[in-house]
Amino acid sequence: MKNTDIAGIFEQMANFLEIKGENPFKIRAYRRAAQVVEHLPREIAVMLASGEDLKALPGIGQAIAAKMEELVRTGHLAAWETLKNSLPEGLSDLLEIPGIGPKTAYRLATELGISSVDELEQAIQQGKVASLFRLGDRTAENLLHQIQSLRRKDQRIPLGQALPVVEEVLSRLRLLTGAKNLLAAGSLRRFRETVGDIDLMGTAENPEAVIRSFVALPLVREVLVQGPTKASVILADGLQADLRMVEHEAFGSLLQYFTGSRQHNIALRTRMQKKGLKLSEYGITDVDTDKLEKFTTEEAFYGRLGMQYIPPEIREDRGEIDLAAKNALPELVQRSDIRGDLHVHTNWSDGAAPLESMAQAAKAAGYSYLAITDHSGGLGVAGGLNEERLLKQQQAIRRLNKELEGIRLLSGIEVNILADGRLDLSDEILSRLDVVVASVHSALNQNEAKMTRRILKALENPHVDILAHPTGRLIGKREPVAVDLEAVFQGAAAHRKVLEINCMPDRLDLQDISIYRARELGLLLAISTDAHRPEHFDLIRFGIGMARRGWCQPSSILNSRPVEEVLAHLKGGDAVR
Structure with a gap:
């Protein structure tokens, strides 16, 4: 069994344990284990074959190490099967949809009998999801949008195919008077080998004019959403591209937030919560005073956190945060x-x-x-x-x-x-x-x-x-x-x-x-x-x-x-x- 499979099982175990109201420390242990395994440079199977001690890995205790070995040796995990069988069918599929957490997925499964993404889509269209407690029309529409995005992401596009398209979009938009700081974020900026949706962002004195020009580009096949500061389109090759325009003062915060990765941002937020700081796409908020600080650059954003600037390519929660806090990041090749x-x-x-x-x-x-x-x-x-x-x-x-x-x-x-x-x-x-x-x-x-x-x-x-x-x-x-x-x-x-x-x-x-x-x-x-x-x-x-x-x-x-x-x-x- 590959590392990616093991990491996926541990992440699902964490989600299911959260649904069942288990000990938060146990839940965090499985999430941490999922991150560690996913980013290991070697397969667990190879490590076991060479006699290495899995407990030497960061955050891996005896119980989880034993489960990793069980997965590699047998291809199955008894604890996972038992946990999965104790909950409604289809929860794993629902949890793949951004915006649906463990508790929401459980409600959808138990109260509406939904066991698949297709059933969820049908329930949204019938108005059943909007009627759920605290889930209104806007949330239901957002979930529908996420389902459509998820289906497109299932067919990720190679970086070499996506990058030239994005660069053409940005080059056309940069010709617009007043458009500044136009960049791609997300997995493309991190140079992942394949990409899903494209996150574009920038600043302008007249953001609405930039949005209008964006949706009118010849490369755009379909306009999904259009507002004064944000638009989502489908490009000619099937890529979904989202453009967000923000005030100049907050661009650094926005770029950092949407560059990710998810694991990097979670680790960063968790670290800063202990220092009384809340991080968001809008900036950094002091929890005690509720004062929001905005940042024009990512360098200033990381600097406020007491860290070196972290290059986008290594924002994967592989130890870069600890090293940045020590001013010890390597100078990467250019x-x-x-x-x-x-x-x-x-x-x-x-x-x-x-x-x-x-x-x-x-x-x-x-x-x-x-x-x-x-x-x-x-x-x-x-x-x-x-x-x-x-x-x-x-x-x-x-x-x-x-x-x-x-x-x-x-x-x-x-x-x-x-x-x-x-x-x-x-x-x-x-x-x-x-x-x-x-x-x-x-x-x-x-x-x-x-x-x-x-x-x-x-x-x-x-x-x-x-x-x-x-x-x-x-x-x-x-x-x-x-x-x-x-x-x-x-x-x-x-x-x-x-x-x-x-x-x-x-x-x-x-x-x-x-x-x-x-x-x-x-x-x-x-x-x-x-x-x-x-x-x-x-x-x-x-x-x-x-x-x-x-x-x-x-x-x-x-x-x-x-x-x-x-x-x-x-x-x-x-x-x-």
Whole structure:
């Protein structure tokens, strides 16, 4: 059983215990356990297999540790089944709807006999929900809106698809006179790999005019809600986008509140409640005096709480709040730290541009070096290089390096890892290259044991430098290969190999929690675009976002270093010129 499944069960147990009026400390223990498990960089199953003590995890006591082990060993939890069977059917589905807490869900189930989201929608339309005690028409309409949003969120959109659409919306709105501070918040700003609804926000002297322009954009397919300061629309690709306009003085509070994540905001509010402060989208209220302070920036908001500014990408309640209170947050890697790209293709294999064009584009992107890593011949669909063509390309790179100024090309290859772990080029030819990137492209359906042995064997090859897109996933299209990443990371550490963070929006591989774990183990990572055409160098921002979500500093990123240091790490300085 995966960590996400365990976390979901613990969260539901907390909700159901709240319905039954159980001890608040017990309820909080399960909620905390859900958060801890969800954000672990390693699977509980792997930890148990290696003999680790789950009670060493923060907030995990003996009872919950035993339940985690029961879930992993058996796939079931007796206590959970008993609790679930003691309550009306369908509560879990109702609790998925924002705005419905445990007690409201229980009332809907017991008083109206509602056991599904469809039944709730029908009851709202029939006016039954509005007639419930303290649930009026407005609340019922809001619940209907949330149900519709939830159904759209079930089909989350990859970040790489959503971000360009949002940027087009914002660029059009920024042309409006008086519109300021226009930004996206939510999971998109945190650079999560998939997003649901889009939260946009800004300030303006005439917010109503901005709202009118927003709903009239050509990208808007349907207007759900329109008011003087807020509107909700469905964009042409099915994304729901909500725009909120607020006074300039409160923008920082609004942006912080809607950037999230939910766990981060809950942890922050809980911490500040103990200090007599109440946090909201409007600002910070002193409970004793009822005085509201507003903030124009997030920096000022966090500063009022006695904290460093917390970058959006790490607002996931993974310890960032405690570190910010100690002024001890790491300086995360930025675009300006990246000095080169170590995984790029040209028209020698499946790329769209010649060597010189890719070199000039990399130079224009601010890079001082570029590794040319076309596919090897074993990957027939990519028009890969056999040894003869690879040697010819190496000669072409040498000639071009004599002509280029301001950028240096490195000779490399993306070599295919065959089904048995062998590489499809000889050690003799690989030893002549500056950079050898190895990757799995075939036999993707191998079981975990075979795939893990296969990759580990490739990592043992002394000429392999970087493991590219380690899980082989394509977001929304292809699941990751079955592989024991912990074993791969240990193997990479043992052989001083580098792991890739692939910037292609449909890959984003490694993903954030795996990056976090690799960094913990002291592994070096390379943020590589896998560019196949000049414009692909712009995709570096996606890899930067993933690296920041994994708490990477520049010191963890190989290609944040000068070319001499890169080559010294990869080949001991014996570079092919």
